[in-house]
Amino acid sequence: MTPSPLTAPASTALPNSAQAPDLTPQVGENGTPAASAAEPVFTIRGLSVYYGGNIALKEVSLDIMPREITAIIGPSGCGKSTFIRCLNRMNDLIPGATVTGDVFYHGQNIYASEVDPVAVRRRIGMVFQRPNPFPKSVYDNIAFGPRINGFKRDLDELVENSLRAAALWDEVKDKLKKSALNLSGGQQQRLCIARAIAVEPDVILMDEPASALDPIATVRIEDLMQELKKQYSIIIVTHNMQQAARVSERTAFLYTEVDEETSSRWGILVEHGETGLIFTRPKDKRTEDYVSGRFG
Amino acid sequence: MMGHVPSTGESAAAKVSDINSARPAGRRLWTNRLASAAMVGAVLLAVIPVGLILYYITVKGMAAMSWEFLSEPTPFSFRRAEGGFLNGLIGTGIMVGLATLVSVPLGILAAIYLQEFGRGLLANLIRFFSDVMTGVPSVFVGLFVYTAFVLPFGFGAVMGAAALAIIMLPIVVRTTEEMLKLVPLELQHGSFALGASKFQTIIRVVLPSALPGITTGVLLAVARAAGETAPLILTALGSLKVTTTLVGEPISALPLLIFDGARNPFAAGQERAWAGALELLALVLIFTLLARIVASRSKISS
Numbered sequence: 040m041t042p043s044p045l046t047a048p049a050s051t052a053l054p055n056s057a058q059a060p061d062l063t064p065q066v067g068e069n070g071t072p073a074a075s076a077a078e079p080v081f082t083i084r085g086l087s088v089y090y091g092g093n094i095a096l097k098e099v100s101l102d103i104m105p106r107e108i109t110a111i112i113g114p115s116g117c118g119k120s121t122f123i124r125c126l127n128r129m130n131d132l133i134p135g136a137t138v139t140g141d142v143f144y145h146g147q148n149i150y151a152s153e154v155d156p157v158a159v160r161r162r163i164g165m166v167f168q169r170p171n172p173f174p175k176s177v178y179d180n181i182a183f184g185p186r187i188n189g190f191k192r193d194l195d196e197l198v199e200n201s202l203r204a205a206a207l208w209d210e211v212k213d214k215l216k217k218s219a220l221n222l223s224g225g226q227q228q229r230l231c232i233a234r235a236i237a238v239e240p241d242v243i244l245m246d247e248p249a250s251a252l253d254p255i256a257t258v259r260i261e262d263l264m265q266e267l268k269k270q271y272s273i274i275i276v277t278h279n280m281q282q283a284a285r286v287s288e289r290t291a292f293l294y295t296e297v298d299e300e301t302s303s304r305w306g307i308l309v310e311h312g313e314t315g316l317i318f319t320r321p322k323d324k325r326t327e328d329y330v331s332g333r334f335g
Numbered sequence: 336m337m338g339h340v341p342s343t344g345e346s347a348a349a350k351v352s353d354i355n356s357a358r359p360a361g362r363r364l365w366t367n368r369l370a371s372a373a374m375v376g377a378v379l380l381a382v383i384p385v386g387l388i389l390y391y392i393t394v395k396g397m398a399a400m401s402w403e404f405l406s407e408p409t410p411f412s413f414r415r416a417e418g419g420f421l422n423g424l425i426g427t428g429i430m431v432g433l434a435t436l437v438s439v440p441l442g443i444l445a446a447i448y449l450q451e452f453g454r455g456l457l458a459n460l461i462r463f464f465s466d467v468m469t470g471v472p473s474v475f476v477g478l479f480v481y482t483a484f485v486l487p488f489g490f491g492a493v494m495g496a497a498a499l500a501i502i503m504l505p506i507v508v509r510t511t512e513e514m515l516k517l518v519p520l521e522l523q524h525g526s527f528a529l530g531a532s533k534f535q536t537i538i539r540v541v542l543p544s545a546l547p548g549i550t551t552g553v554l555l556a557v558a559r560a561a562g563e564t565a566p567l568i569l570t571a572l573g574s575l576k577v578t579t580t581l582v583g584e585p586i587s588a589l590p591l592l593i594f595d596g597a598r599n600p601f602a603a604g605q606e607r608a609w610a611g612a613l614e615l616l617a618l619v620l621i622f623t624l625l626a627r628i629v630a631s632r633s634k635i636s637s
Contacts, residue, residue, distance in 0.1 A: 132523075160529070
């Protein structure tokens with residue numbers, strides 16, 4: 040068997056030459072070329088999701104590149120959250136949800152029968168829409184993941200490093216033993232990011248991580264994402280198009296299709312590509328209408 | 336109201352003045368006051384019996400309370416003014432303790448099953464029978480244990496504890512299940528997203544979050560068991576002797592001694608019953624306070 044990506048950390052070499060014309064300002068600024076020649080983290084083929092027999096997401100095929108931010112945009116109810124939850128098998132937890140199609144993570148199908156969803160989630164972390172710190176101390180929140188994963192080294196150091204990586208250390212270093220529920224909403228969300236980092240994942244999924252936060256806290260999360268993408272592949276669901284344009288290298292646009300006869304609705308992937316192209320020269324009329332604010 | 340408004344403007348205006356005249360200004364105020372008074376009255380009515388019980392038990396109980404009462408077993412005659420309820424205190428301690436040891440872990444496990452895994456017929460059956468069991472008169476439980484265990488093995492502490500455990504179990508199951516339901520799904524998902532297994536999530540996230548509520552449920556069950564009399568008559572029987580034997584020898588309990596003392600015609604026995612009632616009340620109170628303190632200790636400072 041080839042080295043399992045679910046156990047070995049991804050050694051993704053960034054290509055050295057900027058071949059693709061790059062229209063995203065973020066990429067241009069820090070000089071990192073779009074990693075078009077790198078191996079994708081996720082190769083998604085024909086992914087469909089059903090909730091109790093009703094289709095919710097239809098035939099999505101998409102590649103996710105490493106060490107960059109991929110934004111998933113689209114109107115409410117188009118299946119953005121459903122899609123991102125397929126990537127770490129969180130949909131397994133929803134009764135009645137079934138997933139068909141393939142999600143290859145570094146070449147390994149995470150829906151193969153021999154793959155343990157718990158192992159998948161240890162490599163692919165997640166941050167949720169509403170901050171959900173455990174009703175424990177700040178320290179115990181960060182230490183939760185390492186502890187359940189049998190972390191044996193210096194826990195104090197890991198907690199500090201995780202909190203520093205989430206730009207939260209200076210604010211909480213004097214109240215590590217206090218309840219995490221006393222932090223502000225923005226701090227709680229950064230705590231949840233620190234908690235996800237502490238298990239040293241490869242990918243971080245973010246499901247509208249800033250939608251419950253005020254603009255200042257949102258900016259801090261976005262700045263943090265720019266730092267984190269140096270080490271992690273990030274996929275963010277957002278209904279905020281400005282946010283997608285600000286933070287992401289690539290954007291995928293999902294849209295709701297409606298069957299006029301049965302009035303059932305499902306999400307499809309309309310198009311995906313470099314964020315600059317999606318926002319300035321979209322190929323599809325629906326994308327153009329959406330990003331120009333004509334609906335949605 | 337809207338439905339009564341006529342279509343023409345003129346009669347609509349007339350209707351408005353009708354409404355104003357039909358409803359004197361003081362009437363709503365008066366109704367409101369009456370309703371408030373009724374509610375306060377209902378609260379008082381509900382509190383009066385509790386207050387009187389506490390008052391009489393404290394006054395009458397303190398009159399007969401002494402170190403001798405706490406440290407001596409019951410004398411052979413109700414007439415004699417010496418002795419106390421040590422035999423009952425020890426019996427209650429053993430039987431309620433045993434019943435708690437059995438029913439709390441079982442009840443919490445059952446509740447976890449119902450909440451986290453229970454789907455379909457089996458879970459619904461367990462829920463249904465838990466509800467039925469909560470309403471079963473405790474004397475039936477005593478009769479069941481009498482037929483099933485006392486007839487073959489004789490009276491004893493274990494038989495009494497079995498009856499009490501059967502009474503406690505559904506209370507623990509249902510209150511714990513309700514408390515587990517209140518733990519937000521987001522917390523569980525947060526745990527799963529960090530690579531926690533279902534077992535780790537339940538042990539490390541769900542149970543600690545629900546702990547204060549579970550403690551309350553356990554306390555309710557313990558208080559209920561400590562006060563049960565009927566099933567113990569049929570299973571523990573009662574005894575004047577201080578004993579710690581678990582099987583084969585009748586054992587006493589505070590409610591049994593209170594029952595015996597209160598229904599006899601002699602003043603000394605009745606006084607002991609009052610003191611016994613106070614002792615039982617104090618026990619439940621102390622236990623409740625201790626459990627609350629322990630539960631709040633396990634929470635983190637805010």
